[in-house]
Amino acid sequence: MKTWAQYYVNGLTRLGIIRFSLLLASFVILLAVMIQVGVTLLLRGTVEFVDLVRSIFFGLLVTPWAAYFLTAVVDELEDSRQRLKDMVNKLQEMRDRDKALNEQLQLNISQLHQQMDETRRAEIAQERAMEELEAEVLRREAAQRELQSRGALWRSFIDNSPDLVYYRNEHGRFSGCNRAMEQLVGLSEAQLIGMLPHQIYPREVAEKVVETDRQVLEKKEAVTYEQWLTFPNGRKACFEIHKLPFYDEKGHHLGLLGFGRDITEHKAYQDQLEKASRDKTSFISTISHELRTPLNGVVGLSRILLDTELTPLQRQHLNTIHLSAVTLGNIFNDIIDLDKLDRHRLEIAPAPLDLSMFLQDIESLTRLMAEQKGLYLHFDVDGEIPERVNADGTRLRQILWNLAGNAIKFTEQGGITLRILFHPPQDDHIKVRIEVEDTGIGIPASELDNIFAMYYQLNGEKHATGSGIGLAVTRQLVLAMGGDIGVDSELGQGACFWVELDLPLLTELPMEIEESGEVPPLNILLVEDVELNITVATALLHKFGHETVAARTGAEALALFKPEAFDLLLLDIQLPDMTGFDIADELLRRYDRKQLPPMVALTANLVRDKAVYAAHGICDVIGKPMSVSNLAETLSQLFAPRKPAEPLPPPPPAGNREKVLDLTFLNEYAQMVGKPVLGQAVSLFEQMLPDYLAHLATNLTAKDQKGIVSEAHKLKSAAGAIGLKRLFDLAQQAQSPDLPAWWENIGDWIDTIKRTAPKDLALLQQWLKE
Known part of the structure; x- marks a missing residue:
């Protein structure tokens, strides 16, 4: 279904x-x-x-x-x-x-x-x-x-280390340091953190620090260099600085680490070795070269005497003299050839020089040297010979002998022309041109630039049998005297060496003393940077009944000064921030000259021409150390005209003391202010002396000319204020870099100061006790 x-x-x-x-x-x-x-x-x-x-x-x-x-x-x-x-x-x-x-x-x-x-x-x-x-x-x-x-x-180890230890971040700012670094810059670690080098160091040092920091931070590599640094108390020290990159445990770059080791003693030891080497070389070169010149006279005169009638015994003795002199000259040449080191020390000592007598001596010796070789000599002088000049006769003679000797050595036939040309005088100076012309072998054009080099000789020339230092030394001498030297020559046509010098003329300025009377009490502005000098000058002026106000810098002086407040200005010429001339110029700019009180310079460096001071409105000069008689005379001339009193008779000689101590000044000062004040000044100087000597030594090792001059000036002023004459003179040399061969001599001067200062001070203290 x-x-x-x-x-x-x-x-x-x-x-x-x-x-x-x-x-x-x-x-x-x-x-x-x-x-x-x-x-x-x-x-x-x-x-x-x-x-x-x-x-x-x-x-x-x-x-x-x-x-x-x-x-x-x-x-x-x-x-x-x-x-x-x-x-x-x-x-x-x-x-x-x-x-x-x-x-x-x-x-x-x-x-x-x-x-x-x-x-x-x-x-x-x-x-x-x-x-x-x-x-x-x-x-x-x-x-x-x-x-x-x-x-x-x-941290304890680093803080107790004498070496500098610090670290900066990638931006160049301080992140930490040890105690040695704190002592160097005068700041604590907490104050340093976050600061840049330009906030801590002077500009020159900061630029070097920043540049080396940049190399480490950018290139990530270590840098080592030497750097002179200054402690807060003024002492200089040379540090070997080693910088390297700094990383954390993960490899991240954090900045740089810096280490600095004080190598000042090492540098000083190196300088001593170099100085010893230079001294040895200078000694060998100097003694060999300068003894050879008179030795040439012995050789020449013995050669001349050998041509005269002599007994056999005399001829034998003279032959021995001649041979010994020639042999000794060869030994000198061998010494120089063996040494082959540069000459670094040339001392120029200007002194009054009679040019007429000097030129006669030069002509006699040069003619004798030329005649020994059968050469003629033309000696010409053009222009008016000045009576006296201020020049180093020994060095000038050495220049002419070297040039004339070379001309004779390189000339076989003909002769030598020595020409001296005097230009018209200008401003108390006269320009002199010296020409030494020969008829010798001449110099190739390619060799003219080398002819003044140390140990240089013309290659292949039979005449070049010396050491080769003659022209080099001559050039150094000319330059040290402020002149110039050159040569004109052609090969086979002879040579003409020329020297140009500017020599100061000696003129005696009459000293006029105005009559002066009694000086009223004055209000004085004292401009001085050395505390000891202030103490001495103030005590001395108070004894005269004057009131003083002290200014330690130029800026402070300009701030304190009012025309109506002061009757006199005492100006130290050399101050930390400006000169006494600068102060005077500024006051003349601010005020009319009639509003200003008299201005008097205080200085140990007296300028020969007082017009130099007058150009700045300064009416007079008082030398340091300030003596009672000089001060009284100056004040009397300015404020109370009368005939000055007879100066105090000098104390009887006291053996070595009069070389070391300014006894006249000390007796005057002690009579005016009393022994206790003088004793306090001496005690203050004794406390300051170690720092003066230490700072001089470190500045010398650092080759810091400005620092040497500054410290020497302080020492000179302090020494002069208490009558240490020898120490004053030594410090005066040390503070004068314009002196010839100053760099070559400064080491010896400072060594002498260090050696003699304690002895001189002890002698002064003994004098005080007596």
Whole structure:
């Protein structure tokens, strides 16, 4: 039935209701006819037409109702089937969803189990980690305690190290340092942190520090160099600075580390070695070269005497003299050739020189040397010879002898022309040109630039048998005297060496003393930077009844000065920030000259021409140390004209004391201010002396000319204030870099100061006791 019903539904669906109804009607009619025919035949044995009609009519009558019924049944069945299908689908969906949910549930349960396992494992790991953390904390606490102990040890070690230790960050700012660095810059570590080099060091030092920092920070490489640094008390020290990049434990660049080792003593030792070497070389060169010149006279004169009538014994002795002199000259040449070192010391000592007598001596000796070789000499003087000049006659003679000797040595035929030309005098100076011309072998043009070099000789010349230092020494002497030297020559045409010098003329200026009377009490502005000098000058002026106000710098003096407040200005010429000339010029700019009180210079460096002071409005000069007589005379001339009193008679000679001590000044000062004040000044100087000597030594080692001059000036002023005459003179030399060969001599001067200062001070203290 299920199958037939399905067929019915399929046919109805496929054929449609009409065709399916016709087909169904035909089927029913056919079925009815067959049943009718079958039943009729069975019951009656015959089939009539009416039976067929009745069967067809029955089929037509039943078919619609059957079709409708079956269709309704089919529709219901189809609806039921469809609903059943939908339900089955829903059940399938529910089953699938249930299956998926079940699978998800199983997955969640599995994950939950896994998470529970992981949680358990994590709890176990956490428990282990906590145990390890507790152990690590204990270890770190122990390590921290050990690190703190080591840090304290290292900090103690670094702080007690004499070497500088510091570190700066990548921006060049200080991040820390040790105690030695604090002492160097005069600031604590806390103050240094965050500061830049330009905020700590002088400009020149800061530029060098920044430049080397940049090399370390940019190139990430270590740098080592030497640097002179100054302590707050003025002492200089040379440090060997070593800088290197600084990284943390992860390799991050943090900045730089700096280390500085004080090598001042090492530098001083090196300087002593170099000085000893230079002294040895200078001694050998000087003694060999300068002894050879008079030795040439011995050789020449002995040669001349050998050509005269002599007894056999005299000729034998004279031959021995001549041979010994020649041999000695060769030994000198060998010494110089063996040494082959530069000459570094040339001393120029100007003194009054009679040029007429000097030139006569030069002509006699040169003519003698020329005649020994059969050469002529033309000696010409052009211009008016001045009577006296201020020049070093020995050095000038050495210059002319060297040039004349070379001209004679390189000339075989002809002669020598020595020409001296004097220009008209100008400003108390006269320009002199000296020419030494020969008819010798001449000098190639390619060699003219080298002819004045030390140990230089013309290659291949038989005449070049000397040491080669003559022209080099001559050039150094000329330059040291402020002149110039040159040569004009052609090969085979002889040579002409020329020297130009500017020599000061000596003129005696009459000293006029105006009459002076009694000086009223004065208000005086004393401008002086050395405390000891202030003490001495103030005490001395107070004894005269004057009031003083002290200014230690030029700026302070300009701030204190008022025209109506002071009767006199005493100006130290050399001050830390400006000169006394600068102060005078500034006051003349601010005020009319008539408003200003008299200005008097205080200086140990007396300028010969007082017009130099007058040009700055300074009316007079008082030399240091300030003597009672000089001060009284100056004040009397300015404020009370009268004839000065007779000066105090000098004390009787006291052996070596008068060379060491200015006894006249000391007696005057002691009479004016009393022994206690003088004793206090001497005690103050005794306290200051070690610093003076130490600072002089470090500045010498640092080759700091400005520092040497400044310290020597302080020492000179302090020594002069208490009458230490010899120490004053030595310090005066040390503070005068314009002196000839100052650099070559300063080491000896400072050594002498260090050696004699304690002895001179002891002698002064002994004089005070007596």
